Amino acid sequence: MAGGVTPATDVVVVGGGVIGTSSAYWLAKAGYEVVLLERRPAPGQLTTPNALGTIRTQFGTPSLVAMAQESAAFYRDIQAHLGVSHAEIGYANQGYVYLTPRPEDAPRIAESLAGYEALGVTSSVLLDQQEIERSYPFAGESVAGIFHGDGAWVNPAKIAAAWADASTGVSFRYGVDVHSITSDGSARDGASWTVATSEGPISAANVVVCAGPYSSAMLAPFGLDLPIKITPRYRAFIPDTDVDHAAAPLVINIVNGAYWRPVPGGVWLSHANVDDQEVEPGEKVTIPDGFLAEAIDLIEPVSPRLAATARAIDPADVVYAGGFQMYPADDVPIIGAVPGHDGLFMNCGHWAGVMLSPASGRLLADVVSGNVEGADNPCRVERFADGEASRSSTNKFGGWG
Numbered sequence: 186m187a188g189g190v191t192p193a194t195d196v197v198v199v200g201g202g203v204i205g206t207s208s209a210y211w212l213a214k215a216g217y218e219v220v221l222l223e224r225r226p227a228p229g230q231l232t233t234p235n236a237l238g239t240i241r242t243q244f245g246t247p248s249l250v251a252m253a254q255e256s257a258a259f260y261r262d263i264q265a266h267l268g269v270s271h272a273e274i275g276y277a278n279q280g281y282v283y284l285t286p287r288p289e290d291a292p293r294i295a296e297s298l299a300g301y302e303a304l305g306v307t308s309s310v311l312l313d314q315q316e317i318e319r320s321y322p323f324a325g326e327s328v329a330g331i332f333h334g335d336g337a338w339v340n341p342a343k344i345a346a347a348w349a350d351a352s353t354g355v356s357f358r359y360g361v362d363v364h365s366i367t368s369d370g371s372a373r374d375g376a377s378w379t380v381a382t383s384e385g386p387i388s389a390a391n392v393v394v395c396a397g398p399y400s401s402a403m404l405a406p407f408g409l410d411l412p413i414k415i416t417p418r419y420r421a422f423i424p425d426t427d428v429d430h431a432a433a434p435l436v437i438n439i440v441n442g443a444y445w446r447p448v449p450g451g452v453w454l455s456h457a458n459v460d461d462q463e464v465e466p467g468e469k470v471t472i473p474d475g476f477l478a479e480a481i482d483l484i485e486p487v488s489p490r491l492a493a494t495a496r497a498i499d500p501a502d503v504v505y506a507g508g509f510q511m512y513p514a515d516d517v518p519i520i521g522a523v524p525g526h527d528g529l530f531m532n533c534g535h536w537a538g539v540m541l542s543p544a545s546g547r548l549l550a551d552v553v554s555g556n557v558e559g560a561d562n563p564c565r566v567e568r569f570a571d572g573e574a575s576r577s578s579t580n581k582f583g584g585w586g
């Protein structure tokens with residue numbers, strides 16, 4: 186920096202969650218000079234660390250399947266890509282198991298398996314009651330299910346840090362609040378964009394908005410009314426020494442979307458009711474009083490031992506977390522150029538941003554560099570106006586109902 190003035194850069198990335206850090210990584214790899222601005226003191230501090238960090242390839246939309254498969258392969262081989270071991274990021278490939286206590290769900294489960302296979306997701310097998318009793322001794326009255334071998338998880342708090350650590354050459358500036366993004370001619374060194382921040386203006390040829398739940402508001406001045414619903418989502422850590430639970434896959438009750446997965450020393454329990462109320466994003470989520478009791482009731486039919494443990498636990502030992510989930514109208518993230526504003530891009534609307542961060546950052550960098558254009562980008566915002574966007578019922582847990 187000369188004379189206190191920051192020289193113009195190729196790309197400013199706004200936001201250092203798992204999506205901003207992944208975008209910065211791929212942009213730097215593509216040869217861009219990148220400055221990442223994050224209001225918090227470190228990467229991955231808003232929505233990202235509150236996730237359950239689960240990874241899968243089962244989706245009902247071809248573009249999501251492709252992104253999920255690319256991302257799952259990246260995570261499997263993350264040591265070669267980012268130089269971190271599976272142990273360092275809490276990666277485990279214990280699978281996903283979707284269970285139901287209702288015999289009448291069996292045909293629907295078989296149908297969904299056929300749907301996944303038609304989209305090239307071949308790592309799933311149907312389970313009958315006998316198989317469930319043999320493989321999942323914690324599964325109570327479950328009578329049918331599906332096991333997904335690609336199912337895995339990572340520690341979400343560690344992923345954004347891993348992206349940042351591997352982003353050679355990126356200038357990460359923490360504690361910097363972005364106030365506005367403009368192309369009013371005030372940018373320096375021939376750049377088009379001025380990013381006004383708590384530490385002064387920064388000029389850039391390109392700006393990428395990765396501001397998580399704040400992205401819609403940040404992009405509204407550019408004529409975008411993004412169809413992204415923001416809804417609070419929570420998880421609870423339950424201390425648990427049950428060895429069957431520690432060895433379990435991610436377990437989902439397909440009747441109601443409640444789910445849990447093992448973590449060191451216990452489990453994380455959550456439920457994903459997609460019809461939750463829409464809220465304004467903020468810096469902190471308030472966990473509702475009844476969340477844990479509701480989650481326990483919802484998981485009990487497919488995991489009664491866990492429900493009993495959770496009910497018996499000293500409330501002081503339960504650790505809660507929560508964040509603002511982002512659901513685009515068709516569940517596909519919004520990645521690409523902002524129409525009519527050359528050099529302005531977005532990577533937002535992620536409800537599964539931890540699992541999809543490898544593919545979404547790569548796609549964003551390909552769009553910025555012009556390697557992917559127009560309809561070749563299934564995540565472009567124009568899909569809503571073109572009438573291409575449609576919601577699949579198999580995209581997330583609550584969508585099973």
Ligand SMILES: Cc1cc2nc3c(=O)[nH]c(=O)nc-3n(C[C@H](O)[C@H](O)[C@H](O)COP(=O)(O)OP(=O)(O)OC[C@H]3O[C@@H](n4cnc5c(N)ncnc54)[C@H](O)[C@@H]3O)c2cc1C
Nearest residue numbers: 200202204224232233237238239363397508537538539540
């Ligand atoms: C309870 C829960 C469970 C979840 N489970 C999963 C799961 O199992 N698997 C999965 O893949 N995903 C899961 N998710 C979703 C996942 O957490 C998100 O998709 C992901 O974290 C989104 O990342 P992001 O970078 O877009 O947003 P964020 O992590 O919110 O990052 C955005 C960043 O932008 C910064 N920022 C915003 N405005 C400004 C500004 N003006 N100036 C400077 N900085 C700014 C913020 O401080 C923040 O750090 C879950 C989420 C929740 C809440």
